[in-house]
Amino acid sequence: MEEEEEEARSLLERSPEADGAAQGAPRALPTLCDPRRLAHRLVVLLLMCFLGFGSYFCYDNPSALQTQVKRDMKVNTTKFMLLYAWYSWPNVVLCFLGGFLIDRIFGIRWGTVIFSCxxxxxxxxxxxxxxxxxFWLMELGRFVFGIGGESLAVAQNAYAVSWFKGKELNLVFGLQLSMSRIGSTVNMNLMGWLYGKIEASLGAAGHTTLGVTLMIGGITCIISLICALALAYLDQRAEKILHKEQGKTGEVIKLSDIKDFSLALWLVFIICVCYYVAIFPFIGLGKVFFIEKFGFSSQSASAINSVVYIISAPMSPVFGLLVDKTGKNIIWVLCAVAATLVSHMMLAFTFWNPWxxxxxxxxxxxLLACALWPMVAFLVPEHQLGTAYGFMQSIQNFGLAVIAILAGMILDTRGYLLLEVFFIACVSLSLLAVVFLYLVNRARGGNLNYSTKQREEEKLRQTK
Structure with missing residues (x-):
């Protein structure tokens, strides 16, 4: 029994301040009610994971119902893709403001509840x-949804840091990412089936059936809101018991820092934008692509369109561990971008099994997510990290908004083959930027491609 208590205490280690507060906390609380205990923190972790489930589930509602939206609302692909563009537009700015609003205005608890609402x-x-x-009301809804979606993810990360700062934090981030991908996967495979059931119940397809389907899908957002309220209560309670402060995002945004960004960092931004615009817009349009080119049924097309998220859920933590153990970030990014290019070429120019x-x-x-995003931390000092990551997310959302519209226009006028060629061109630009980054890093003696051992040696030299 004493060994179990000792293990629980070791898992609860965080900062020295938190340790000191915990020692002064009452010891008579039951295990599930004591914020110091592992069982209690596992309940908090479960709530954190479901906090973003609704947002990720509903983000790709248009993709899962692409055929139905275009038919029932009588819109072409260009207008359909505006549903993704309107989500991204507010996040061109809110990537800078989300952390500030949570840290300085709302606080983590109210911020999470507000963004969930x-x-x-x-x-x-x-x-x-x-x-x-x-349809204009649907566009407005996606704009409002976008205002809350990305900022809610910032709040989710702030909660993770507040409760799990220390050796468990990377695992917690991995679990949160996995849950978000599960939300996207469930959406892809459920919404089409749900539309069919409601269509059979109402007796005919149409905009009413579409609206009811989307309203039922919104129940997942209500579940996430309930998680936000529960987290707010538990966090406030833990603050009183442990005398701890509210969590912070740690983001310090100073736009004046942008002028200090290096060439290598700008290349990382280019890689990010050119890569992701060939992923999310493709998934947004992928269901009909698999139906038209490969003759899949609607349900099978939804399944294959969601496989990217299905694989990402378990593999992101695995690849994260792999990159942590080996280093060589540029090489891993190069492998990821090259593999993506091969994948798009197979989809465009062959009739091989698309699985x-x-x-x-x-x-x-x-793999790319695990290798690319940490490179920012190697290129800027800690006090500029908030600005660098905020700017990276901002231009990513700008690129996604523009490319979503452009992809819809290409599909309406030229078809899926030219659209795939366009995505191949985007990934090719990303690949060129990776090669250029490798050369710049090597010429300037940068540490982006260091092995883990080399980074540890460099850290030791700096501390001496």
């Missing part, structure tokens, strides 16, 4: 647009 409101407006046959290409795409997508 905004996500719910956005999904409701989106669904009402279908019920009332008003091969999509599984490869899922693996490469997972």
């Amino acid at each position: 905004i996500v719910c409101l956005g999904q409701i407006i989106f669904a009402l647009g279908g019920i009332f046959n008003a 091969i290409a999509m599984c490869l795409l899922g693996l490469s997508y997972s």
Whole structure:
């Protein structure tokens, strides 16, 4: 029994301040009610994971219902892709403001609840647009949904740091990412089936069926809001018991820092934008692609379109560990981008079983995220990290908004083959940027491609 208590205490280690507070906390609380105990923190972790489930589930509602949205709302692909563009536009700015609002204005608890409410409101407006046959209302709903979605992810990360700062934090981030991908996967495979059931119940397809389907899908956002309220209560309670402060995002945003960004960092930004614009817009349009080119049924097309997220859920933590153990970030990014290029070429120019290409795409997508994003921390000092990551997310969302519209226009006028060629061109630009980054890093003696051993040796030299 004493050994179990000792193990629980070791898992609860965080900062020295938190340790000191914990020692002064009452010891008579039951295990599940004591914020110091592992069982209690596992409950908190479960709530954190489900906090973003609704947002990720509803983000790709348009993709899962692409055929139905275009038919019932009588819109072409260009207008359909505006549903993704309107999500991204507010996040061109909010990537800078989300952390500030949580740290300085709302606090983590109120911030999480407010952003969860905004996500719910956005999904409701989106669904009402279908019920009332008003596409402009659906666009407004996606805009409101976008305001809450990315900022909610920032709040989720702030909670993770507040409760699990220390050796468990990377695992917690991995679990949160896995849950978000599970949300996207469930959406891809559930919404089409749900639409069919509601269509059979109402007796005919139409905008009302679409709106009701989206409204039912919004229940996941309400579940996430309930998790936000529960987390707020538990966090406030832990603050009183342990005398700890509210969590912070750690983001310090100073736009003046942008002028200090190096060439290598700008190349990382280019890699990020050119890569992701060939992933998310493709998934947004992928279901009909698999139906038209490969003759898949609607349900099978949804399944293969979601395989990128299915693979990402378990493989992201695995690849994260691999990159942590080996280093060589540029080489891993190069492998990921090259594999993505091969995947898109297979989809564009062959009739091979698309499961091969999509599984490869899922693996490469997972690997790139683990290898690319940490490189920012190697290129800027700690006090500029908030600005660098905020700017990276901002231009990523700008690229996604623009490319979503452009992809819809290409598909309407030229078809899927030219659209795939366009995605291949984007990934090729990303690949060129990776090669250029390798050369710049090598010429300037940078540490982006160091092995883990080399980084440890460099850290020792700096501390001497």
